[in-house]
Each structure stands twice: as C-alpha cells, then as structure tokens.
C-alpha cells in the first residue's frame with residue numbers, strides 16, 4: 703500500500719486546504735509517536751533503530767518546548783490524522799534540533815519533517831517545512847541543515863522545492879536493515895538574521 707518513501711497509493715490526491723500549524727504541546731506525544739514509529743520500524747528515513755516509548759516521546763517534546771521549536775500541522779478539512787492535544791487531528795510535525803554541541807554552531811539547526819502516511823501528497827510536508835523555516839527565522843536561527851538518507855527522493859524533492867540546496871554527500875555513513883546508507887546534506891540559509 704505504501705512505498706517506503708513515497709506517497710500513499712491514492713488514485714487522486716486532493717490538497718488539504720484547511721490546515722493550520724501550531725507549536726507542539728506535551729499532550730501531542732501519542733500522535734507524534736504514532737506518526738514517527740512506523741518510519742523507524744519499516745524504513746530507513748530515520749536512523750533510529752528502536753521505536754519510541756510514550757515516555758521518551760514526552761521527554762523529546764519537552765526538549766522542543768524551549769529553544770528549538772517543533773510545529774505540528776492540524777487538519778481542519780477531513781478525518782485524517784492522529785488525535786493530538788485538545789482533540790485536534792495531527793497530520794504531521796516538523797522541528798529543528800541543535801546541529802552541533804560546540805557554541806559557535808548555536809545559530810545553525812538541523813531540521814526534520816514527518817507526515818502521517820494517509821496525509822502524504824496533499825501539501826502537508828511543504829506547509830510544515832515552509833512554516834518551520836519562518837519559525838526558525840523568528841527564533842533567531844541563521845542556517846538550517848537537513849540530513850536525508852540518499853534514497854529518500856520524496857524528502858529530497860520537498861527540500862529542493864522549499865529552497866534548500868545540496869551541500870554534500872556522506873558515503874555509507876549509516877547501516878540499517880542490512881544496507882549501507884548514504885546521507886545527503888541540504889542547507890537553507892535564512893536571508894534575515896545575517897548580522
């Protein structure tokens with residue numbers, strides 16, 4: 703039914719027009735876990751090898767409530783999504799994390815985006831990524847780095863469409879499901895926050 707990286711096999715995809723984004727909340731933990739864990743278990747898009755527990759997902763959200771934002775897309779169009787905080791329907795999430803520990807890297811972040819399998823191909827990932835870039839800019843960050851497994855064409859195309867450019871390829875740096883995995887690195891430099 704699903705390709706590991708592609709969209710759900712749907713005869714026609716209708717863009718989700720009624721959708722909003724908001725910052726993640728602690729009570730979104732089950733929704734995020736249910737969106738994320740299938741990718742950990744079945745695909746190579748995440749380099750995690752073990753699915754998250756609810757407690758780990760809550761701790762993870764806690765880390766993204768302060769300095770490094772995570773946003774979620776909320777469905778106001780139809781019934782697709784995982785139930786989130788306040789009973790709304792979560793279609794996906796996008797986040798920034800610290801890029802490196804050393805202090806001079808503090809204005810650079812690594813970004814990531816995950817969309818519910820039944821919501822793919824309907825504009826959710828693009829909406830999340832564009833909003834994430836805006837949120838990162840408002841938070842004072844200067845540069846976003848996306849590290850994408852080389853076989854993840856959907857994520858590569860999404861990042862290129864949103865203005866990220868290829869800055870390098872790391873050869874066979876990952877190993878999962880018995881495969882050596884390349885990582886391609888894409889970057890977006892936020893035109894504001896240059897000083």
Ligand SMILES: CC(C)(COP(=O)(O)OP(=O)(O)OC[C@H]1O[C@@H](n2cnc3c(N)ncnc32)[C@H](O)[C@@H]1OP(=O)(O)O)[C@@H](O)C(=O)NCCC(=O)NCCS
Pocket residue numbers: 707708709741747814815816817818821822823824825826827828829848849850851854855856857859860861863
């Ligand atoms: C990659 C992912 C986030 C895309 O989300 P999405 O909501 O399906 O993407 P959208 O519908 O917003 O598509 C926006 C653009 O991305 C590109 N794109 C998205 N999925 C694609 C696919 N399967 N193949 C090729 N291009 C794709 C296209 O350029 C598309 O624009 P278009 O429709 O005008 O051609 C989603 O497939 C996903 O969550 N995958 C699993 C997790 C993952 O890989 N995350 C990234 C880790 S680095």
